[in-house]
Amino acid sequence: MAIGQFKDVENGEIINTLEDLEQPFITSSKQEKVAGREKGDDPDYSLRHGGSIGMVLLSTFVAVCGSFEFGSCVGYSAPVQSSIREDLNFSLAQFSLFGSILTIGAMIGAVSSGRISDFLGRKGAMRLSSGFCIAGWLAIYFSTEALYLDMGRFFTGFGIGIFSYVVPIFIAEIAPKNLRGGLTTLNQLMIVIGSSVSFLIGTVITWRSLALTGLIPCIFLLVGLFFIPESPRWLAKVGCEKDFLVALQKLRGKDADITIEAAEINEYIGTLKTLPKANILELFESKYIRSVIIGVGLMVFQQFVGINGIGFYASETFVAAGLSSGKIGTIAYACIQVPITVIGAMLIDKSGRRPLIMVSATGTFLGCFLAGTSFFLKGHSMLLEWTPILAVGGVLIFISSFSIGMGAVPWLIMSEIFPINVKGVAGSLVVLVNWVGAWLVSYAFNFLMSWSSSGTFYIFSAFSVMTVLFVAKLVPETKGKTLEEIQASINSS
Structure with a gap:
């Protein structure tokens, strides 16, 4: 953390001192600024001055329809693997391509999501994402060969790649700061619910009918977007001052006092415009490299403990282990995700980030082991009655262990460890x-x-062990710390 920086009280972002930025947007005395910040530091200030959170909750509900759609896309392949392979005569390689091409589309969507949401707005990006998902599901429903099936899966992947960025960003930008953490965790919860419902x-139902159910959250989202405001911060960023104030007033309630919050947002936007735009090469400078290692490392370990392999093909995995049908295991898998994710969301601000993710990784190790x-016992014809159990x-x-920490915590830490300018x-x-x-x-x-069923799970368990060691050695505790304090702990380690 550099000397002479402070935290923007509304956004929690690190910005330079006003003196360093030549005070381009100061309109009041220092005494007035301090007084304003004291009001802004009160999380209940607007609520106690005529505010309400009804529109914030409605807007969040509409946005997380995109998260539900995300989960529906991710969860689609697991229960339909055997039926698609039978109906369309797919080989293992063809279905593996179908299952994984979702992530290729999501990569492209995620990389372009920032520019799309900045150009079209947060609501515009969600509309575009819904359109791609709808087109994808219809292509899957009507497909009779691999090309259209893969194309549909790719389109849904591109859509959820945008959703993965814009939904949490939109929620964070509309929510009062005292509710931001709780509302943002709804994104991960709805992803899990969508996946479980799809399972x-x-x-x-048939795989074609299941594809049609993926249209439902998109329709809810598209209709709901007509009734909620655009992100005030995006409106301020693009210079729509009048629309910015109208949107903020609508979110906080018609009688709310929004003067302090509006001033803070405008100050933040002014500061953002003075900061130089960073490029990817700058991330490897010494002042940022530790944050990059932490962020990238957590994402690598989140994936390489095996979540998408196990989740995408859960039904066939249970059959391979000796169950007569994968349905019972798949249903249990689906039912257990939601309550455990809720527990994780409740613990995230109580137990701390580090303990939660280390306990979670320990659990994924045990499960994979x-x-x-x-599979090892089955391969050696030992204790065959115990292998399915x-x-x-x-x-x-x-999945219980992953849902309680590894699913959400890496994303939360990622949002906390990088300075605003990068x-x-x-x-x-x-991403x-x-x-x-x-x-x-x-x-x-x-x-x-x-190649080796037992070896596959032992590899995942090894990555779980490495996750614990990585977090213990490199990841700072961010619970209850300002972004300045987080940066200081990263740079001093």
Whole structure:
């Protein structure tokens, strides 16, 4: 953390002192500025001055329809693997391509999401994303050959790649700071719910019908966007001052006092314009490299503990372990994700980031080790009556442990460790790494299982151990710290 920096009280971002920036947007005395900041530091200030959160909650509900759609796309392949392969006569390689091409589309969507949301606005980006998802689901529904099926999967991937960026950004930009953390965690929760619902419904309806259910959250989102305001911060950034004030007033309530918050946002936007735009090469300078290592490392380990391989192909994994049908295991997998994710969201600001992710990684190690042992015993014709139980138990322990920490915490830490002037380019790099890892794991999983089922899960368990060591050695605790304090702890380590 450089000397002479402070935290913008509304956004929690690191900005330079006004003196260093030649005070381009100071309109009041220092005494008035201090007084204003004291009011701004009160998280209940606007609520106690005629404010309400009804529109914020409605806007969040509309936005997380995109998160639900994200989960629906991710969860689609697991319950339909056997039926698609039978109906369309797919080989293992063809279905692996179908399952993993989602992540290729998501990579492209995620990389372009920043520019799209800056050009079209947050609402415009969500509309575009919904359009791609709708086109993708319809292509899957009507497909009779691999080309259209893969094209549809790619389109849905591109759509959720945009959603993965714009939904949490939109929620963070509209929420009062005292509610931001809780509302932002709804993004991860709705992803898990969408995935679980897709798992469950996919066990009782055909793969074509399941594709049509993916249209529902998109329709809710497109309709809901007509009733909610655009992000005030984006409006301020593009110079729509009148629309900015109208949107902010609508979000805080018609009788709310928004003067302090509006001033803080304008100050932040003014500061942002004075900062030089960073490029990706600057991330490797000594002052940023530790943050980059932490952000990239967490995303690598999040993917290489095996979540997308295990999740995409859960049903077939249970069958391979000896179950007569993968439906029971798939249903249990789906049902356990949601309550555990809720528990994780409740713990994230109480237990701290480091303990939660280390406990989570320890659990994923245990789950993968048990599943690997199940396949090892089956391969050597030992304790065959126990192998299905060990496999299902291991996978359920894995997904429970992942959901409580490894799923959400890396994204939260990523949002906290980068200074404002490099956050955009650093965020793009980290998201790209995450999706590349997702593609590698989801594409290679079936081939790894063909090579050695036990070895596959033992590899994932080894990455879980490395996650614990990585967090213990390099990742700072960010709970209850300002961004300045986080930067100081990173740079002093």
